[in-house]
Amino acid sequence: MNNVAAKMVVVPDIAGSGQEVVLDDRALAISEMSERFDVTLRTLRFYEEKGLLNPVRKGARRFYGTRDVSRMRVILQAKKIGLTLAEIRRVIKLVESNADKQAQYKELREICSGQQEILLEQKQMLDEQVAEVEQVLTAFDELIA
Numbered sequence: 001m002n003n004v005a006a007k008m009v010v011v012p013d014i015a016g017s018g019q020e021v022v023l024d025d026r027a028l029a030i031s032e033m034s035e036r037f038d039v040t041l042r043t044l045r046f047y048e049e050k051g052l053l054n055p056v057r058k059g060a061r062r063f064y065g066t067r068d069v070s071r072m073r074v075i076l077q078a079k080k081i082g083l084t085l086a087e088i089r090r091v092i093k094l095v096e097s098n099a100d101k102q103a104q105y106k107e108l109r110e111i112c113s114g115q116q117e118i119l120l121e122q123k124q125m126l127d128e129q130v131a132e133v134e135q136v137l138t139a140f141d142e143l144i145a
Contacts, residue, residue: 027056027063037072047075050085052092081115 034041047053048062052075055062064072071092078088091111094104 027065028069030055030062030064033064033068033072036069037076039072039076047072050089052085052088081112082119083111083115087111087115 028036030041030044033039033044044053044055044062044064048055053064053068053071055064055068057063074092074095075088078091083091091108094107097104
């Protein structure tokens, strides 16, 4: 990383008020982007194909600027909490808009709250399935003993 050309950038973060991250001014090659975020080249190409990343092309090579680095952070965090590609697209559009920050935070909170409800429902279903499997295993243990 070229530390001489480094600058502080506030990167959108769906978890809250954004974090300061050191990004340098030069574009990252696809291999550097892959290493920085610990993702495959295929993953980066997939996000490009879906319109979530927009690297600059120079011949057959791709180069990612600070906007794509910021977007990748948002994509990975949104993916980690289980948002769909459509929802991720909505989050990116929202954090890159010029809308009032409080309105952005409110809408982002609503998105995360909705996802939390879905995850809690899924957790309840999983807990019920685990309990059912435990009953089946107990029955087998009794038959085997």
